[in-house]
Amino acid sequence: MTPVSSKLYADDVSLLMVLVDTNPYFWSSMKNTAFTFPKFISHVLAFLNSILLLNQMNQVVVIATGFNSCDYVFDSSTSSMQRAECLLEKLEDFVDKDESLSQEDSVDGVGFSLLSGSLSMALCYIQRVFRSGPLHPQPRILCLHGSPDGPGQYVAVMNSIFSAQHSMVPIDSCVIGSQHSAFLQQASYITGGVYLKPQVSDGLFQYLSTVFATDLHSRSFLQLPRPVGVDFRASCFCHKNTIDMGFICSVCLSIFCKHHKKCSTCGSNFGEARKQDPSASDQRRTSDGS
Amino acid sequence: MPQVKIVARNFMDMVASLPVMKLDMLYGNSFICEAILRSLPPLAKKYVLQMLYIDIPITAKSMEEWVLPDGFSKHKVAIDRLIQLRVMMETFDRKKEATYQLNPKFQFNLQKHIVHGGILPREPMPSNITVRLPSLEELEAYAVEQWECFLLNLISSSEGGKTTNISSSMMKIFKRGLLSQRDDREPPRLTESGFQFLLMDTNAQLWYIIREYITNAEERGVDSADLIAFLLELSFHVTGQAYNTNTITDLQRSIIKDLSDLGLVKLQQGRKESWFIPTKLATNLSISLADTTSRKQGFIVIETNFRLYAYSTSKLHCEILRLFARVEYQLPNLIVGAINKESLYKAFQNGITSEQIVSFLQQNAHPRVAERIPSVPENVTDQIRLWESDLNRVEMTPAHFYDEFPSKDVFEAACDFAREYGGLLWEDSKRMRLVVKADILTEMKEFLRRQKQ
Numbered sequence: 001m002t003p004v005s006s007k008l009y010a011d012d013v014s015l016l017m018v019l020v021d022t023n024p025y026f027w028s029s030m031k032n033t034a035f036t037f038p039k040f041i042s043h044v045l046a047f048l049n050s051i052l053l054l055n056q057m058n059q060v061v062v063i064a065t066g067f068n069s070c071d072y073v074f075d076s077s078t079s080s081m082q083r084a085e086c087l088l089e090k091l092e093d094f095v096d097k098d099e100s101l102s103q104e105d106s107v108d109g110v111g112f113s114l115l116s117g118s119l120s121m122a123l124c125y126i127q128r129v130f131r132s133g134p135l136h137p138q139p140r141i142l143c144l145h146g147s148p149d150g151p152g153q154y155v156a157v158m159n160s161i162f163s164a165q166h167s168m169v170p171i172d173s174c175v176i177g178s179q180h181s182a183f184l185q186q187a188s189y190i191t192g193g194v195y196l197k198p199q200v201s202d203g204l205f206q207y208l209s210t211v212f213a214t215d216l217h218s219r220s221f222l223q224l225p226r227p228v229g230v231d232f233r234a235s236c237f238c239h240k241n242t243i244d245m246g247f248i249c250s251v252c253l254s255i256f257c258k259h260h261k262k263c264s265t266c267g268s269n270f271g272e273a274r275k276q277d278p279s280a281s282d283q284r285r286t287s288d289g290s
Numbered sequence: 291m292p293q294v295k296i297v298a299r300n301f302m303d304m305v306a307s308l309p310v311m312k313l314d315m316l317y318g319n320s321f322i323c324e325a326i327l328r329s330l331p332p333l334a335k336k337y338v339l340q341m342l343y344i345d346i347p348i349t350a351k352s353m354e355e356w357v358l359p360d361g362f363s364k365h366k367v368a369i370d371r372l373i374q375l376r377v378m379m380e381t382f383d384r385k386k387e388a389t390y391q392l393n394p395k396f397q398f399n400l401q402k403h404i405v406h407g408g409i410l411p412r413e414p415m416p417s418n419i420t421v422r423l424p425s426l427e428e429l430e431a432y433a434v435e436q437w438e439c440f441l442l443n444l445i446s447s448s449e450g451g452k453t454t455n456i457s458s459s460m461m462k463i464f465k466r467g468l469l470s471q472r473d474d475r476e477p478p479r480l481t482e483s484g485f486q487f488l489l490m491d492t493n494a495q496l497w498y499i500i501r502e503y504i505t506n507a508e509e510r511g512v513d514s515a516d517l518i519a520f521l522l523e524l525s526f527h528v529t530g531q532a533y534n535t536n537t538i539t540d541l542q543r544s545i546i547k548d549l550s551d552l553g554l555v556k557l558q559q560g561r562k563e564s565w566f567i568p569t570k571l572a573t574n575l576s577i578s579l580a581d582t583t584s585r586k587q588g589f590i591v592i593e594t595n596f597r598l599y600a601y602s603t604s605k606l607h608c609e610i611l612r613l614f615a616r617v618e619y620q621l622p623n624l625i626v627g628a629i630n631k632e633s634l635y636k637a638f639q640n641g642i643t644s645e646q647i648v649s650f651l652q653q654n655a656h657p658r659v660a661e662r663i664p665s666v667p668e669n670v671t672d673q674i675r676l677w678e679s680d681l682n683r684v685e686m687t688p689a690h691f692y693d694e695f696p697s698k699d700v701f702e703a704a705c706d707f708a709r710e711y712g713g714l715l716w717e718d719s720k721r722m723r724l725v726v727k728a729d730i731l732t733e734m735k736e737f738l739r740r741q742k743q
Contacts, residue, residue: 049404050342054335055328070600083407208338218332220362 005105012215013057015137017122019144020044020073022095023113026147026177035201040176041091043204044144045084049061050209052076052083059137061125063118064091065145066098067111070118072125107154113152115143119160119171126169138216140170140193143184146177151242154183154235161187170194172212176201181240182231189230196225237265304501305518306374312515313376314395323399325522326375333361334368334540338377338392342400347381347389411523414531415565423567426530433569436553436607437492444468447690463506464499477610482641488610489642489650496571499552512541520545524568526577532558532565588654592629594667600625601656613637614647629670634677636725644678688728689715700741707737 020041027037048060062074073090076083118143126139141164149157170193173184180197188195198207214222230234233242236257247256252266262269305313305326316322327330327338331484337356341348349492350369357365369390372378378390424432444464468484487498500521507514520542527533535543535557550557554572558565589607591599598615600607601624611617614637617627637647648671655665664671695701701722708714713730717723726734 012335045407046404049407050339053324053327053400053403054339206343209342213339214336215332218336218361221333221357222336222365223356223358 013055013137014215014218015059015061015126015139016051017125017139017141018044018060018062019115019118019122019141020062020091020148021113021144021176022091022098023147024069024095024099025067025111026113028195029110030146033201035176035204039202040144040204041088043208045087046205047208047213048074048076048083048087051213054213056124057137059124062087063121064098064116065092065113065118066094067113068101069094069098070114070121071097072121096278110147111147112153113147114153115145115147115150116153116156116160117156117162117240119143119187123160123163123167123169126167131165140172140216142212143171143173143187144186145173145175145181148177148179149181149183149242151235151240154240155237156185157183158244161190164191170216172196174204174207174212176196176204180231182233185230186232187225187285189227194224304504308515308518310376310393310673314393316515316519317376317395317399319519320399320403321523321526322519323396326377326396327400328351328376330371330375331364331368333357333364334372334377337368337372338400341378341390341392342397342404347383347391350390352390353390358718365510403488410528411526412533412537414528415534415563423530423532424556427685429530429567429569433553437496437571438604440552441488441495441606442609459524464502466502480640482508485613485637485640485642486646489646491653492571493574496552496575500575503548512545517545521575524549524572527568527573529568529570529573532567534696535564535566588656588660590651590654591656591659592651592666593670596629596670596673598627598629598646599656600627610650613640613641629674630676634674635681638678638681644674647674687715689725690728690731690734690735691723691725693721693723698722700738702732703741704738708734 008287022037030036035267048062051058051060058076060074060076061072063119064071064073064136071094074083074087119252122141126141129136129139161171164187169191171184171187171191172193173181173188173195175181175184175195185195187193196211197206211224214224233244234246234255235242236246237254238256238258238260243255243257247259248254249256249263249266249270250269251268252263254263254265256264260270299510305316308316317326330338334631337353340356353369354362354365369378371613372390373380377393377396379393381389381391381495383389394600413701443461468487487495490498503515504514504521507517535546546555549555549572550566552571554569554575556569557558558567589600589602589603593599598611600611602608603623608617608620611625611627614633615627615629617625619626634644634647638644648666650670651666652664659665692704695704701719701724705714705719705724706719708724708726708730711730711733713727714724715727716725
């Protein structure tokens with residue numbers, strides 16, 4: 001892995017990867033509130049414009065996080081003008097394609113959007129920028145996420161978070177849904193980004209411009225929202241349930257909700273759990289962190 | 291030693307020094323608002339964005355709550371800059387508390403930008419009219435060539451081969467600070483600031499010329515605000531695209547002509563229409579003037595034995611090297627020389643400082659050596675500095691000499707007095723003579739007059 005090479009640009013030149021949640025089930029659940037998808041997109045567009053306004057070397061890339069797929073919908077380095085039209089057109093194509101991939105007709109609840117996929121795409125893009133030469137802007141990722149966490153993506157999301165941490169890319173998260181997201185709390189906590197759940201979603205632009213427009217250089221001088229509490233709960237590898245307590249493989253640290261004879265990840269054989277005392281020593285809290 | 295320094299600060303200082311009326315007028319142009327915003331320090335940009343949709347004045351106290359204790363000095367700088375450029379207005383409310391609000395014109399223009407996105411100043415011409423446009427590399431080469439040609443013309447009016455078309459009156463203005471001519475028979479000589487000018491990087495030089503161009507605009511009957519507006523607007527054009535000259539005013543057309551001589555734009559003539567193509571020099575105008583850190587490839591290799599190899603075909607580079615080095619021979623793509631005591635003494639006499647030479651060598655280091663740290667051998671940089679300090683062994687202090695004191699008491703009192711003020715340089719108590727610094731002349735006079743009474 002190439003290390004983050006020294007930058008020669010001015011301090012505040014940034015590359016912002018914006019992950020936009022386009023999960024149709026989530027947005028249809030928001031229909032009855034005042035905050036609808038078109039409104040959301042108009043806030044985001046204004047925010048993108050303002051980032052590009054701040055410095056002409058700033059770069060913005062938008063990745064749509066759909067229900068079945070994710071894709072790049074906008075890159076400011078390739079499209080010059082008419083940003084809004086360009087982005088909206090691509091976004092519409094993406095939503096249509098994403099919909100056609102759906103096999104089942106009904107999903108219970110609002111479903112989960114493919115956060116792990118878009119996070120990996122963002123990181124891949126950033127890696128490419130890192131390798132392009134010594135002159136590159138400072139990257140960061142902003143997740144605009146509304147759907148609940150998909151426990152099935154736990155391992156993939158955590159892997160993305162750790163690779164972001166490794167390449168020193170902060171992940172900012174702005175939660176627009178009604179619940180907090182444990183994934184994003186952990187992502188921002190581990191990578192040193194900002195986690196925020198706006199109180200008034202109508203004023204999203206003000207939140208975005210006040211908190212998330214701050215370049216990495218200025219962050220050391222400004223008061224930004226600090227994490228209140230981080231939900232460190234993990235998902236088990238066997239049934240993808242979110243658990244408080246579970247079993248951990250002593251060899252590869254895989255997490256299971258039930259006792260198994262053999263680790264499904266690394267294949268080590270476990271000894272018999274003592275039947276008389278189920279809460280004995282090899283059952284540990286998984287919330288001790290990574 | 292008199293310090294003549296060319297102040298190549300930045301464009302925005304010049305904008306800030308414009309009268310209030312003109313500044314407010316400039317903010318009517320959305321490109322200027324954009325360029326000004328981009329030139330601000332990062333924290334100031336952030337504040338503008340944050341306050342963009344706040345219509346009521348914000349108290350200074352609540353703004354201070356935005357920053358961490360570490361960032362307080364940066365906060366102060368940001369606020370001062372915003373007020374200086376009249377982006378933010380400072381008012382005092384009834385309780386004498388300072389409150390801030392954005393300049394309404396500025397605010398309106400930026401809001402418009404954020405909602406509608408950026409727009410181009412003018413549409414580029416369709417490619418079926420402009421038959422063959424120069425590629426970006428060709429354009430870059432053209433810009434560099436024009437600029438070097440201009441510089442050569444500037445420093446040696448006789449040489450340079452191709453002469454530029456800049457009117458002689460303009461040329462005179464540019465030369466004013468850089469060259470001096472004692473009488474007509476002698477060729478003009480570079481002044482101290484002229485030498486310093488040549489060692490600056492291209493952006494700083496460009497800025498110096500543009501600044502002269504702007505400050506002398508009024509003499510030519512051009513409003514400096516109009517000129518600044520047009521130059522900033524030009525920087526928002528796309529490099530390498532053709533723009534029809536019909537879309538600009540007569541005044542702007544004459545400016546474009548001047549700029550094409552400097553290599554900022556390339557003029558082309560079609561069958562019916564003519565167009566201009568901005569080069570990188572023009573589109574970098576608004577940033578490069580704000581910070582002069584952009585880099586280009588260097589060409590100089592220096593060895594620890596003080597020999598200097600410059601991989602360049604440019605006549606200008608040769609001229610510049612001649613300022614402080616002895617050029618020994620020249621091959622088609624290589625200039626070989628050496629730095630020695632004599633060549634450096636010549637440079638120091640011309641008012642070039644060792645720091646300028648060292649930073650020039652470092653900035654223009656060949657890519658092969660630029661990766662090394664230090665890119666210029668340490669013994670060379672140290673020696674350059676040592677030779678300079680050799681010249682400054684004698685320190686001069688303006689002073690006054692006193693003698694013929696009426697009595698020993700008066701003399702000693704005067705000595706004590708001068709010592710108290712830190713101005714006593716020398717005393718000779720036998721002959722009652724004393725030398726004091728010129729700074730305390732008035733105090734000394736006053737003291738001696740009182741002694742007489």
